[in-house]
Amino acid sequence: MDKQLVVAISGINAVDNPGPGVGVARSLKEDGDLNLKIIGLAYDAMEPGIYLDWLMDKTYIMPYPASGQQQFIERLQYIKHQSGLDFIIPTLDVELPLYIKYADKISQMGIKTFIPTMEQFRLRNKDCLPEIARRIGIKTPKTAVIHSFEGFSQTIKRLRLPLMIKGAFYKAYRAYTSQEAIGFYHRIVAEWGYPVIVQEVVAGDELNVVGVGDGKGFSLGSVGIKKMWITSQGKIWTGVTIKNRHMLEAAEKFTQLYKWQGAFEFECIVAGDDVYLIEINPRFPAWSYFATGVGHNLPSYMIRHVFNLPRLPAADYETGKLYIRYTYEQVTAMRPFQEMITRGEYSHEKIV
Amino acid sequence: MNRLTQLALSDEGFVFDPLTGESFTVNPTGLTILRGLKADRSLESIGREISDQFEALPEETERDITDFIHHLRTYHLL
Numbered sequence: 001m002d003k004q005l006v007v008a009i010s011g012i013n014a015v016d017n018p019g020p021g022v023g024v025a026r027s028l029k030e031d032g033d034l035n036l037k038i039i040g041l042a043y044d045a046m047e048p049g050i051y052l053d054w055l056m057d058k059t060y061i062m063p064y065p066a067s068g069q070q071q072f073i074e075r076l077q078y079i080k081h082q083s084g085l086d087f088i089i090p091t092l093d094v095e096l097p098l099y100i101k102y103a104d105k106i107s108q109m110g111i112k113t114f115i116p117t118m119e120q121f122r123l124r125n126k127d128c129l130p131e132i133a134r135r136i137g138i139k140t141p142k143t144a145v146i147h148s149f150e151g152f153s154q155t156i157k158r159l160r161l162p163l164m165i166k167g168a169f170y171k172a173y174r175a176y177t178s179q180e181a182i183g184f185y186h187r188i189v190a191e192w193g194y195p196v197i198v199q200e201v202v203a204g205d206e207l208n209v210v211g212v213g214d215g216k217g218f219s220l221g222s223v224g225i226k227k228m229w230i231t232s233q234g235k236i237w238t239g240v241t242i243k244n245r246h247m248l249e250a251a252e253k254f255t256q257l258y259k260w261q262g263a264f265e266f267e268c269i270v271a272g273d274d275v276y277l278i279e280i281n282p283r284f285p286a287w288s289y290f291a292t293g294v295g296h297n298l299p300s301y302m303i304r305h306v307f308n309l310p311r312l313p314a315a316d317y318e319t320g321k322l323y324i325r326y327t328y329e330q331v332t333a334m335r336p337f338q339e340m341i342t343r344g345e346y347s348h349e350k351i352v
Numbered sequence: 353m354n355r356l357t358q359l360a361l362s363d364e365g366f367v368f369d370p371l372t373g374e375s376f377t378v379n380p381t382g383l384t385i386l387r388g389l390k391a392d393r394s395l396e397s398i399g400r401e402i403s404d405q406f407e408a409l410p411e412e413t414e415r416d417i418t419d420f421i422h423h424l425r426t427y428h429l430l
Contacts, residue, residue: 205372207372226373226374228373240373240375319368320360320368
């Protein structure tokens, strides 16, 4: 590929609860046929991705999504002017509504994105999952959507403990006693408000799919995994590739039925032939490099699709491939940190 | 498709289920039974192989196979 594409990736906070950006950048760097300049978009000068000079060519500090659209758009305009931005892969839940809402404006600036529509984004609401599951032929655990404490009290009497107490978008706690459930309920209401989702715990294997939909009902690729070992924050540390036909077919049907556009993560519990849908994340998960490692470079598939570049030959993946995350220490000069603090940007090309 | 036929077996007795990502280990007798079942052999034929291979009495072998199949059913592999 002759023309260089400038691709920005957010979520480069590769910390104990890692953002997906570093894995996405690593995937793109591994597609040697793409001529890419990678821009890291950080919200804090200490996000580790900033300092990974083999992955990032340049990094910028972004205003927090809560700062509003004007600052956000102005910052993108500045980055476009400075670095010639062609494509952005936002990877954080909290920023996606902003990118979706202003997708047209961003497009008019000459920057492409490949993200779900607002309607698709809303499907991730946990109170939408039972209907989605029904339509794609799988199940959800018994679920109640709660809008008052009275309703909550009745529900925890009706459903069997242990129960999952969840916010509509974020946070999920497992409660073994009614007291615990009440404590989690108050915590979620205080932090995220209503509705609160109460869900029965289903025994089975926790299996996931990462995939990319083309927005027209077709999948650009997908990989199924089992999380073998997770951290205290519930994040994958070790995983293995699997092929659970029921789950993979359900993910395919989801892409087809909802004409999903962009990356997604499908979280399921599988017990025998029963597949329970637990969560849909409308973005790449933090472990998406796993798919690249087994031959499905999904971020690259996405860019090739958007820019009409030759598609990579259709690949299959082997089951039983292991994924092991590890920690790594980087020692560097103070300069990148200093420039991120003072100027809000840093180019690795300057390092001598 | 029978889940058992999809199991990946190593010579050392490591078993991986590509449907669920579960893995476990079996002893040489278990491995012989799994290989036999995967190949759709009869329990009698598997029993004879075990008796010959491990110099075990047929009634002992039969009990081992019955126990092992019970375990496979418990794990929904059969």
